[in-house]
Amino acid sequence: MHEFPVGNCECGAVYTCDATGHNVGAAIVETLVYACDGNADFAWDLVPEDDYLTGRIENYDEQTHQVVAKKNLDGRGVRGVLYFIRLHTDIPAIAKSTTRATDKPLTKSIGAEPGRHGVPVERPDNENRIRKKATKSTVKNLVSKGDINTLVELCFGDKKTLRFMQRLLYDPSESNRLYVAWAIGQVCARVSTHEPGQVSELLHRMFEACSDSAATPWGMIETIGCIVAMRPDIFGAFARHLLNYLGDSSTRSQVLWALTEIAENRPDLIRNMPFYTLFDFLRHPEPQVRGNAVRLLGRIKATEVAVQLMGLRSDMEDFFFYTEGELVPSTIAAEASLAIQAING
Numbered sequence: 575m576h577e578f579p580v581g582n583c584e585c586g587a588v589y590t591c592d593a594t595g596h597n598v599g600a601a602i603v604e605t606l607v608y609a610c611d612g613n614a615d616f617a618w619d620l621v622p623e624d625d626y627l628t629g630r631i632e633n634y635d636e637q638t639h640q641v642v643a644k645k646n647l648d649g650r651g652v653r654g655v656l657y658f659i660r661l662h663t664d665i666p667a668i669a670k671s672t673t674r675a676t677d678k679p680l681t682k683s684i685g686a687e688p689g690r691h692g693v694p695v696e697r698p699d700n701e702n703r704i705r706k707k708a709t710k711s712t713v714k715n716l717v718s719k720g721d722i723n724t725l726v727e728l729c730f731g732d733k734k735t736l737r738f739m740q741r742l743l744y745d746p747s748e749s750n751r752l753y754v755a756w757a758i759g760q761v762c763a764r765v766s767t768h769e770p771g772q773v774s775e776l777l778h779r780m781f782e783a784c785s786d787s788a789a790t791p792w793g794m795i796e797t798i799g800c801i802v803a804m805r806p807d808i809f810g811a812f813a814r815h816l817l818n819y820l821g822d823s824s825t826r827s828q829v830l831w832a833l834t835e836i837a838e839n840r841p842d843l844i845r846n847m848p849f850y851t852l853f854d855f856l857r858h859p860e861p862q863v864r865g866n867a868v869r870l871l872g873r874i875k876a877t878e879v880a881v882q883l884m885g886l887r888s889d890m891e892d893f894f895f896y897t898e899g900e901l902v903p904s905t906i907a908a909e910a911s912l913a914i915q916a917i918n919g
Contacts (some may be wrong), residue, residue, distance in 0.1 A: 585809070591656050627662075803836045
């Protein structure tokens, strides 16, 4: 029973639709209260940007579910507005359990812990920030130095920064590509706390590159995995689309590695997929594929393949994987033993 139609997005945002476009103020209030699970007292204490992000789409036609730039469709005026609010991590749970505003801890003291590294919520001060223009050489130097803080600042000042970082993935050295993928994941994790839109655009560009038969998706799969692994609360819905590239021998191992990274923090995202198709990779002739499959199934505690994993404890084939942008050599036998330990608790 709401004045406006309300809904939830996979990214955690909630939204309302004002079909007339004349009651946006009321729609904003209803969206915010709905986001706080009906707790109005809590909603009034929240601060825009510090506690939640907002967005809106105008000229929306509710009947046909499309945006009409000309504001007229078949002689019918289109003035609808979609209004979005996405609270920062942990605030919805606090709102649900709080009945009075005086019981709510100060939102300023709430520490966001969306990723496995406790990514801080970025609250850029637009008035004091000196916006810097990104260049290819500047971005390349900052990535090589591992200066994540400056790269985050550049992203807020110039949205071309992520594009320049993406260009660095086109490197013949796999080690360099994986390092860049890790750096992009670190930067996107922090940028997305305030501007998830530009990170989402980056993910879409990389998925398009992976699907383009005329393009070389060097490092794209790994970068997608790093971004989703760091911020599964926002981009977790992208994880399932990685399965589309398991059938290609050139991206199979990379997909398994990316899913393993995501499973470290959110194994439930992988288990909600048709993950039974992954079992056959334990018998794959390539050790790189077998090794990554073993690590993945161990992280999601796949008891269904415990017997198969026990049989791989005698597989002494070498393979390698990357963690934190660094190469880690291992054997399938060693990873099978670790996977069995994880499954057994």
